[in-house]
Amino acid sequence: MTQQDGELDSLVRRRIRALRVAQGWSLEELATRARLSPSSLSRIENGRRRLALDQLVTLARALDTSLDQLVETDTDDVIANPMIDGAHGLMRWPIKADPGVTVMRQRMTNPPPDNPARMRAHPGREWLVVLSGTAILLLGNRRLRVETNQAAEFPTMLPHAIGAEGGPCEVLGIFDRDARRGHPADKGIAVK
Template identity: 35%
Template sequence: MDAELEQTLAAIGPRLRSLRRDRGMTLEELSAATGISVSRLSRIESGKRRPTLELLIPIARAHRVALDQLIAAPATGDPRVHLTPLRRREGSVLIPLTQYPGRLKVFKQVIAPCPRRLVTHDGYEWLFVLAGELLLVLGERELILRPGEVAEFDTSEPHWFGPNGDHSVEILHIFGRKGHKATVRAHPVDH
Protein backbone atom coordinates (compact mmCIF):
# COMPACT_ATOMS: atom_id res chain seq x y z
CA MET A 1 0.00 0.00 0.00
CA ASP A 2 1.40 3.41 -0.93
CA ALA A 3 2.12 6.05 1.73
CA GLU A 4 -0.62 8.45 0.56
CA LEU A 5 -3.31 5.77 0.79
CA GLU A 6 -2.05 4.66 4.20
CA GLN A 7 -2.16 8.26 5.42
CA THR A 8 -5.71 8.77 4.08
CA LEU A 9 -6.92 5.59 5.81
CA ALA A 10 -5.20 6.49 9.09
CA ALA A 11 -6.91 9.90 9.15
CA ILE A 12 -10.47 8.53 8.90
CA GLY A 13 -10.85 7.56 12.57
CA PRO A 14 -9.76 10.90 14.03
CA ARG A 15 -11.91 12.71 11.44
CA LEU A 16 -14.95 10.66 12.51
CA ARG A 17 -14.29 11.39 16.19
CA SER A 18 -13.92 15.11 15.51
CA LEU A 19 -17.11 15.19 13.44
CA ARG A 20 -19.10 13.40 16.15
CA ARG A 21 -17.77 15.69 18.88
CA ASP A 22 -18.39 18.84 16.81
CA ARG A 23 -22.00 17.76 16.53
CA GLY A 24 -22.24 17.18 20.26
CA MET A 25 -22.99 13.45 19.88
CA THR A 26 -21.91 10.67 22.19
CA LEU A 27 -20.82 7.26 20.93
CA GLU A 28 -24.07 5.90 22.35
CA GLU A 29 -26.16 8.39 20.36
CA LEU A 30 -24.25 7.63 17.16
CA SER A 31 -24.65 3.92 17.82
CA ALA A 32 -28.41 4.34 18.17
CA ALA A 33 -28.55 6.35 14.92
CA THR A 34 -26.42 3.93 12.89
CA GLY A 35 -27.03 0.49 14.39
CA ILE A 36 -23.26 0.08 14.83
CA SER A 37 -22.12 -1.02 18.28
CA VAL A 38 -20.43 1.49 20.59
CA SER A 39 -17.32 -0.69 20.81
CA ARG A 40 -17.01 -0.95 17.02
CA LEU A 41 -17.46 2.82 16.64
CA SER A 42 -14.82 3.40 19.32
CA ARG A 43 -12.34 1.06 17.58
CA ILE A 44 -12.93 2.86 14.25
CA GLU A 45 -12.43 6.31 15.80
CA SER A 46 -9.25 5.21 17.60
CA GLY A 47 -7.83 3.68 14.40
CA LYS A 48 -7.84 0.14 15.79
CA ARG A 49 -10.26 -0.94 13.09
CA ARG A 50 -10.48 0.16 9.47
CA PRO A 51 -13.98 1.20 8.46
CA THR A 52 -15.69 -0.54 5.56
CA LEU A 53 -18.29 0.98 3.27
CA GLU A 54 -20.96 -0.90 5.23
CA LEU A 55 -19.88 1.05 8.31
CA LEU A 56 -19.16 4.42 6.69
CA ILE A 57 -22.47 4.74 4.84
CA PRO A 58 -24.67 4.69 7.99
CA ILE A 59 -22.24 7.08 9.72
CA ALA A 60 -22.43 9.50 6.77
CA ARG A 61 -26.24 9.27 6.85
CA ALA A 62 -26.37 9.92 10.60
CA HIS A 63 -24.22 13.04 10.19
CA ARG A 64 -25.94 14.04 6.91
CA VAL A 65 -22.67 14.44 5.03
CA ALA A 66 -21.33 13.02 1.79
CA LEU A 67 -19.25 9.87 2.09
CA ASP A 68 -16.20 11.53 0.52
CA GLN A 69 -16.23 14.09 3.34
CA LEU A 70 -15.75 11.31 5.88
CA ILE A 71 -12.72 9.89 4.14
CA ALA A 72 -11.26 13.12 2.71
CA ALA A 73 -10.85 11.62 -0.72
CA PRO A 74 -7.69 12.85 -2.45
CA ALA A 75 -8.16 15.87 -4.70
CA THR A 76 -8.76 15.16 -8.35
CA GLY A 77 -6.89 18.23 -9.49
CA ASP A 78 -10.15 19.89 -10.57
CA PRO A 79 -10.68 23.01 -8.41
CA ARG A 80 -14.31 23.50 -9.46
CA VAL A 81 -16.97 23.06 -6.81
CA HIS A 82 -19.91 21.02 -8.03
CA LEU A 83 -22.98 22.48 -6.36
CA THR A 84 -26.34 20.77 -6.30
CA PRO A 85 -29.24 23.23 -6.21
CA LEU A 86 -32.27 22.16 -4.20
CA ARG A 87 -35.50 23.32 -5.78
CA ARG A 88 -38.11 24.41 -3.27
CA ARG A 89 -41.60 25.78 -3.70
CA GLU A 90 -42.44 27.54 -6.96
CA GLY A 91 -39.39 29.56 -7.98
CA SER A 92 -37.28 29.15 -4.81
CA VAL A 93 -33.83 27.56 -4.96
CA LEU A 94 -31.39 26.71 -2.15
CA ILE A 95 -27.74 26.08 -3.04
CA PRO A 96 -25.57 24.75 -0.19
CA LEU A 97 -22.13 26.36 -0.52
CA THR A 98 -20.62 24.42 2.38
CA GLN A 99 -20.89 20.67 2.37
CA TYR A 100 -18.48 19.85 5.14
CA PRO A 101 -19.52 19.25 8.70
CA GLY A 102 -18.88 22.37 10.66
CA ARG A 103 -20.24 25.12 12.79
CA LEU A 104 -21.44 27.44 10.04
CA LYS A 105 -23.60 26.51 7.05
CA VAL A 106 -23.51 28.79 4.01
CA PHE A 107 -26.22 28.93 1.34
CA LYS A 108 -27.06 30.96 -1.70
CA GLN A 109 -30.83 31.33 -1.91
CA VAL A 110 -33.31 32.59 -4.44
CA ILE A 111 -36.54 33.09 -2.52
CA ALA A 112 -39.83 33.37 -4.37
CA PRO A 113 -42.83 35.20 -2.86
CA CYS A 114 -44.29 33.15 -0.02
CA PRO A 115 -46.59 33.59 2.97
CA ARG A 116 -45.16 34.89 6.23
CA ARG A 117 -44.73 32.38 9.04
CA LEU A 118 -42.63 33.48 12.00
CA VAL A 119 -40.35 30.77 13.39
CA THR A 120 -37.86 30.40 16.23
CA HIS A 121 -35.00 27.94 16.68
CA ASP A 122 -31.53 27.78 18.19
CA GLY A 123 -28.82 29.53 16.25
CA TYR A 124 -27.68 32.72 14.62
CA GLU A 125 -28.26 33.91 11.05
CA TRP A 126 -26.47 36.35 8.77
CA LEU A 127 -28.14 37.50 5.53
CA PHE A 128 -26.51 39.41 2.66
CA VAL A 129 -28.74 40.65 -0.17
CA LEU A 130 -27.35 40.07 -3.67
CA ALA A 131 -30.35 41.12 -5.80
CA GLY A 132 -33.90 42.31 -5.16
CA GLU A 133 -35.32 43.48 -1.85
CA LEU A 134 -35.51 41.31 1.26
CA LEU A 135 -38.20 41.83 3.87
CA LEU A 136 -36.95 40.72 7.29
CA VAL A 137 -39.46 40.41 10.11
CA LEU A 138 -37.96 40.22 13.61
CA GLY A 139 -40.69 40.01 16.21
CA GLU A 140 -42.71 43.20 15.74
CA ARG A 141 -40.09 44.94 13.56
CA GLU A 142 -40.01 44.90 9.76
CA LEU A 143 -36.84 45.80 7.88
CA ILE A 144 -36.24 46.11 4.14
CA LEU A 145 -32.75 45.21 2.94
CA ARG A 146 -31.46 46.09 -0.52
CA PRO A 147 -28.47 44.72 -2.48
CA GLY A 148 -25.27 44.99 -0.48
CA GLU A 149 -27.03 45.27 2.88
CA VAL A 150 -26.54 42.76 5.68
CA ALA A 151 -28.57 41.67 8.68
CA GLU A 152 -27.61 39.36 11.52
CA PHE A 153 -29.82 38.12 14.32
CA ASP A 154 -30.36 35.51 17.00
CA THR A 155 -32.85 32.95 15.71
CA SER A 156 -34.45 32.49 19.12
CA GLU A 157 -36.30 35.73 18.26
CA PRO A 158 -39.42 35.08 16.13
CA HIS A 159 -38.41 35.79 12.53
CA TRP A 160 -39.27 35.43 8.86
CA PHE A 161 -37.60 36.64 5.68
CA GLY A 162 -38.58 36.68 2.03
CA PRO A 163 -39.05 38.96 -0.95
CA ASN A 164 -40.40 42.45 -0.38
CA GLY A 165 -43.09 42.36 -3.05
CA ASP A 166 -43.90 40.13 -6.01
CA HIS A 167 -40.35 39.44 -7.24
CA SER A 168 -37.79 36.93 -5.98
CA VAL A 169 -34.84 38.00 -3.85
CA GLU A 170 -31.35 36.51 -4.01
CA ILE A 171 -29.28 36.26 -0.83
CA LEU A 172 -26.24 34.70 0.79
CA HIS A 173 -27.33 33.06 4.03
CA ILE A 174 -25.00 31.94 6.82
CA PHE A 175 -26.44 29.91 9.67
CA GLY A 176 -24.78 28.73 12.88
CA ARG A 177 -26.83 26.15 14.78
CA LYS A 178 -25.23 26.75 18.17
CA GLY A 179 -25.22 30.53 17.97
CA HIS A 180 -21.92 30.85 16.13
CA LYS A 181 -21.72 34.25 14.46
CA ALA A 182 -20.24 35.08 11.10
CA THR A 183 -17.40 37.56 11.53
CA VAL A 184 -16.80 40.02 8.74
CA ARG A 185 -13.75 42.22 8.87
CA ALA A 186 -13.14 45.03 6.46
CA HIS A 187 -10.15 47.31 6.35
CA PRO A 188 -10.22 50.70 4.65
CA VAL A 189 -8.28 50.91 1.43
CA ASP A 190 -5.52 53.54 1.47
CA HIS A 191 -5.31 55.50 -1.77
Protein backbone atom coordinates in the same frame (compact mmCIF):
# COMPACT_ATOMS: atom_id res chain seq x y z
CA MET B 1 4.70 5.25 -2.18
CA THR B 2 1.58 4.81 -4.33
CA GLN B 3 0.53 7.32 -6.97
CA GLN B 4 -2.31 8.46 -4.69
CA ASP B 5 0.14 9.02 -1.81
CA GLY B 6 2.42 10.98 -4.14
CA GLU B 7 -0.48 13.18 -5.26
CA LEU B 8 -1.46 13.92 -1.65
CA ASP B 9 2.17 14.66 -0.77
CA SER B 10 2.44 17.10 -3.67
CA LEU B 11 -0.92 18.71 -2.82
CA VAL B 12 0.06 19.28 0.82
CA ARG B 13 3.37 20.87 -0.22
CA ARG B 14 1.57 23.22 -2.65
CA ARG B 15 -0.95 24.15 0.08
CA ILE B 16 1.81 24.99 2.55
CA ARG B 17 3.48 27.29 0.03
CA ALA B 18 0.16 28.83 -1.11
CA LEU B 19 -0.92 29.54 2.47
CA ARG B 20 2.47 31.08 3.25
CA VAL B 21 2.33 33.29 0.16
CA ALA B 22 -1.30 34.26 0.87
CA GLN B 23 -0.21 35.51 4.30
CA GLY B 24 2.56 37.53 2.63
CA TRP B 25 5.21 35.63 4.63
CA SER B 26 8.72 34.84 3.51
CA LEU B 27 10.22 31.40 4.07
CA GLU B 28 12.04 32.87 7.06
CA GLU B 29 8.83 34.20 8.64
CA LEU B 30 6.94 30.91 8.40
CA ALA B 31 10.02 28.94 9.43
CA THR B 32 10.30 31.09 12.58
CA ARG B 33 6.61 30.65 13.39
CA ALA B 34 6.87 26.87 12.85
CA ARG B 35 10.22 26.60 14.65
CA LEU B 36 11.94 25.18 11.56
CA SER B 37 14.99 26.36 9.70
CA PRO B 38 14.27 28.25 6.46
CA SER B 39 16.21 25.63 4.52
CA SER B 40 14.10 22.81 6.03
CA LEU B 41 10.92 24.65 5.12
CA SER B 42 12.20 25.25 1.59
CA ARG B 43 13.00 21.54 1.19
CA ILE B 44 9.51 20.63 2.51
CA GLU B 45 7.83 22.98 0.03
CA ASN B 46 9.99 21.75 -2.87
CA GLY B 47 9.62 18.04 -2.14
CA ARG B 48 13.25 17.45 -1.20
CA ARG B 49 12.43 16.57 2.42
CA ARG B 50 10.06 13.95 3.76
CA LEU B 51 6.80 15.25 5.25
CA ALA B 52 6.70 14.27 8.92
CA LEU B 53 3.43 14.31 10.88
CA ASP B 54 4.87 16.41 13.71
CA GLN B 55 6.06 19.02 11.22
CA LEU B 56 2.67 19.07 9.49
CA VAL B 57 0.92 19.70 12.81
CA THR B 58 3.34 22.54 13.60
CA LEU B 59 3.03 24.02 10.11
CA ALA B 60 -0.79 23.83 10.23
CA ARG B 61 -0.81 25.75 13.52
CA ALA B 62 1.66 28.32 12.21
CA LEU B 63 -0.50 28.79 9.10
CA ASP B 64 -3.66 29.16 11.26
CA THR B 65 -5.33 26.09 9.81
CA SER B 66 -5.95 22.53 10.94
CA LEU B 67 -4.14 19.37 9.98
CA ASP B 68 -7.42 18.08 8.52
CA GLN B 69 -7.67 21.08 6.20
CA LEU B 70 -4.03 20.82 5.23
CA VAL B 71 -4.38 17.19 4.09
CA GLU B 72 -8.02 17.24 2.89
CA THR B 73 -8.53 15.47 -0.43
CA ASP B 74 -12.33 15.47 -0.77
CA THR B 75 -12.93 17.50 -3.92
CA ASP B 76 -15.48 15.19 -5.54
CA ASP B 77 -18.50 17.45 -5.07
CA VAL B 78 -17.13 20.82 -6.16
CA ILE B 79 -20.25 21.61 -8.19
CA ALA B 80 -23.49 22.13 -6.24
CA ASN B 81 -26.79 21.75 -8.05
CA PRO B 82 -29.77 23.75 -6.82
CA MET B 83 -32.59 22.19 -4.85
CA ILE B 84 -35.88 23.58 -6.15
CA ASP B 85 -38.86 24.08 -3.87
CA GLY B 86 -41.48 25.32 -6.32
CA ALA B 87 -44.23 25.31 -3.71
CA HIS B 88 -42.41 27.99 -1.71
CA GLY B 89 -40.73 29.79 -4.62
CA LEU B 90 -37.23 28.86 -3.44
CA MET B 91 -34.09 27.67 -5.18
CA ARG B 92 -31.26 26.67 -2.81
CA TRP B 93 -27.60 25.90 -3.33
CA PRO B 94 -25.94 24.15 -0.36
CA ILE B 95 -22.36 25.27 0.23
CA LYS B 96 -19.82 23.35 2.34
CA ALA B 97 -18.51 25.06 5.44
CA ASP B 98 -16.78 24.27 8.71
CA PRO B 99 -18.50 21.68 10.91
CA GLY B 100 -21.24 23.35 12.90
CA VAL B 101 -21.71 26.16 10.37
CA THR B 102 -23.95 25.95 7.33
CA VAL B 103 -23.79 28.37 4.42
CA MET B 104 -26.76 28.44 2.08
CA ARG B 105 -27.39 30.46 -1.06
CA GLN B 106 -31.12 30.90 -1.62
CA ARG B 107 -33.21 32.31 -4.43
CA MET B 108 -36.64 33.40 -3.18
CA THR B 109 -39.64 34.60 -5.14
CA ASN B 110 -42.40 34.63 -2.50
CA PRO B 111 -42.97 37.36 0.10
CA PRO B 112 -42.53 36.46 3.77
CA PRO B 113 -45.55 34.81 5.42
CA ASP B 114 -48.23 37.24 6.54
CA ASN B 115 -49.26 34.91 9.36
CA PRO B 116 -47.15 35.52 12.52
CA ALA B 117 -47.73 31.88 13.50
CA ARG B 118 -45.48 30.86 10.57
CA MET B 119 -42.50 32.74 11.98
CA ARG B 120 -39.83 30.55 13.61
CA ALA B 121 -37.87 30.94 16.83
CA HIS B 122 -35.08 28.64 17.99
CA PRO B 123 -31.64 28.83 19.63
CA GLY B 124 -28.76 30.14 17.53
CA ARG B 125 -27.68 33.01 15.31
CA GLU B 126 -28.11 33.69 11.61
CA TRP B 127 -26.33 36.07 9.29
CA LEU B 128 -27.39 36.90 5.76
CA VAL B 129 -26.37 39.15 2.88
CA VAL B 130 -28.65 40.00 -0.03
CA LEU B 131 -26.86 39.24 -3.29
CA SER B 132 -29.58 40.61 -5.57
CA GLY B 133 -33.08 41.99 -5.27
CA THR B 134 -34.71 43.04 -2.03
CA ALA B 135 -35.51 40.81 0.94
CA ILE B 136 -38.03 41.46 3.67
CA LEU B 137 -36.90 40.21 7.09
CA LEU B 138 -39.62 39.84 9.69
CA LEU B 139 -37.91 39.93 13.07
CA GLY B 140 -40.19 39.92 16.08
CA ASN B 141 -42.57 42.84 15.53
CA ARG B 142 -40.23 44.54 13.05
CA ARG B 143 -40.40 44.45 9.26
CA LEU B 144 -36.95 45.17 7.82
CA ARG B 145 -36.13 45.83 4.17
CA VAL B 146 -32.71 44.39 3.26
CA GLU B 147 -31.46 45.49 -0.15
CA THR B 148 -28.68 44.23 -2.43
CA ASN B 149 -25.30 44.22 -0.65
CA GLN B 150 -26.85 44.84 2.77
CA ALA B 151 -26.46 42.27 5.53
CA ALA B 152 -28.40 41.33 8.65
CA GLU B 153 -27.38 39.36 11.72
CA PHE B 154 -29.76 38.33 14.46
CA PRO B 155 -30.35 35.90 17.32
CA THR B 156 -32.80 33.28 16.15
CA MET B 157 -34.66 33.23 19.46
CA LEU B 158 -36.56 36.18 17.97
CA PRO B 159 -39.44 34.96 15.83
CA HIS B 160 -38.30 35.48 12.24
CA ALA B 161 -39.12 34.88 8.58
CA ILE B 162 -37.69 36.09 5.28
CA GLY B 163 -39.06 36.52 1.78
CA ALA B 164 -38.67 38.50 -1.43
CA GLU B 165 -40.13 41.90 -2.24
CA GLY B 166 -41.11 42.90 -5.76
CA GLY B 167 -39.50 39.97 -7.57
CA PRO B 168 -36.78 37.37 -7.11
CA CYS B 169 -34.19 37.85 -4.40
CA GLU B 170 -30.93 35.97 -3.80
CA VAL B 171 -29.58 35.69 -0.28
CA LEU B 172 -26.45 34.09 1.16
CA GLY B 173 -27.16 32.91 4.70
CA ILE B 174 -24.89 31.52 7.41
CA PHE B 175 -26.40 29.41 10.18
CA ASP B 176 -24.59 28.30 13.32
CA ARG B 177 -25.15 24.74 14.58
CA ASP B 178 -28.19 25.66 16.70
CA ALA B 179 -29.80 27.77 13.97
CA ARG B 180 -29.32 24.94 11.48
CA ARG B 181 -31.16 22.57 13.84
CA GLY B 182 -34.07 25.03 13.86
CA HIS B 183 -34.53 24.52 10.12
CA PRO B 184 -35.16 20.77 9.78
CA ALA B 185 -36.23 20.50 6.12
CA ASP B 186 -33.81 19.95 3.21
CA LYS B 187 -31.21 17.85 5.02
CA GLY B 188 -31.27 19.94 8.19
CA ILE B 189 -31.84 23.33 6.60
CA ALA B 190 -35.01 25.12 5.67
CA VAL B 191 -35.24 28.71 4.68
CA LYS B 192 -37.94 30.73 6.35
